[in-house]
Amino acid sequence: MIRRRHILSGGLALPFVAKAQATPRVVIVGGGFGGATAARFLRTAVPAPDVVLIEPNDMFVACPFSNLVIAGERGLDAQRFGYAVALSGGIKLVTAAATSVDASARTVKVSDGAQYAYDRLILSPGIDISWGALPGYDEAAAARLPHAWKAGEQTMLLRRQLEEMSDGGTVVMSVPPNPFRCPPGPYERASLIAWYLKNHKPKSKLLVLDAKDVFSKQKLFQNAWKQLYPGLLEWVSLSDGGKVVRVDPTTKTFETEFGSHKADVGTVVPPQSAGAIAAQAGVADRSGWCPIDPVTFESRLVPGIHVIGDAAIAGAMPKSAFAANAQAKVCAQAVATLLHGNKPAEPRLINTCYSLATPNYGFSIAGVYKPVNGVLTDIEGAGGTSPLDAPDSQRVAEARYGERWFQTITSEVFG
């Protein structure tokens, strides 16, 4: 079935068909919550396709809970995961960066020059930072004003800067317009930086300059801030002049349309787009993100390539680890079904996302999604956030549930 389609689709595919390989081949780019999940689930289809997972890093460093690392409440080691279990499942792991996709030949080339042929390709490249999209914020600037929006060295850099700051200092944070990875992430970061300052440097201030007026879990965060961090954490909305238009990394100055703010420590949640391989493969549109079919996650732009996780335009689904994991399972099922020549069933997807206002004050947002007119849409009457008037015991419980979620999902994905 697959081979016939290749033959019909043109001569370029023939050299790979000529290998007479009976087992279909799926190549996955990106070993995060989306790609690693897709790899593990695909390997268990019967018969299983050959699965190649292309990922440049030996270890994955998870973003969820990395705001606790910034606040000094957690070690970065708790965020690191290896691929040993993935390999034991028969997945071929290629530790290299995918550099180009040839969609007509159906091959992926990696940084050492090797090529991998696929019948179907799953791209889960996450985000790349759009250097320069915020004037003044380029790669060199990130060494002075960390983004810490990809967990790892940047996370530790921001942590060290906060530790080195003297009491009475000013921390400034810039938040971009939508869309970006982890919609509530900037506000959890603000909360946990405020928690650190309150406990260790109480004369300090945190200024959050936002390019938006509304944000995820807004009322929950703002209630918590009023209760926990009055006079310490100030959030400036777009309407109040919060949009940062330029940064100067040398002086650590954040310019808005209305004035400038000098920081002792600054962090920039950066403008971003789908990982660069998406644009190279032709699956990103002018927005920088990837339109997909909500049943199969196949690209709207290039057949045979599926896009999951933060890189995808997934309608009402947020760019979260839970969403990437849920999408990967649906996509793996759809790819296996397509490789068998069958039609995938219409899916339902769930998202659940916990945020912290302190290490013991958690709340959540959930959603259930189905395809409506080709777009993943919220199912009415379902989902939503934790109640605004919940007792402290529920905030504590949700902080613990968040930790358990992290343990569960990382063991499902990485073993």
Added chain:
Amino acid sequence: MKGRTAIAVVLALSAAAPPPPPGASSCSGCHGAAAPIAGHDAKTLTEALIAFRSGARESTVMGRIAKGFEPTELNAIAAWWSEAPK
């Protein structure tokens, strides 16, 4: 053994087992070693989901999630998880 649970969940998706009904594959994002559901009694799982949906059983997130499914869909999800290896 968290890893074993994850693999069990993975194996449950194989063609040898029926494919998961809509929504079911998302559950293991939270339900693994913590709050396990694989291999649990189908009737117990269904009753829990229906009670979360109606609000008869208190919850933090499960009520919000269960409201996204019809009772027949919750039945199918519960039945599938009850067949999944522990």
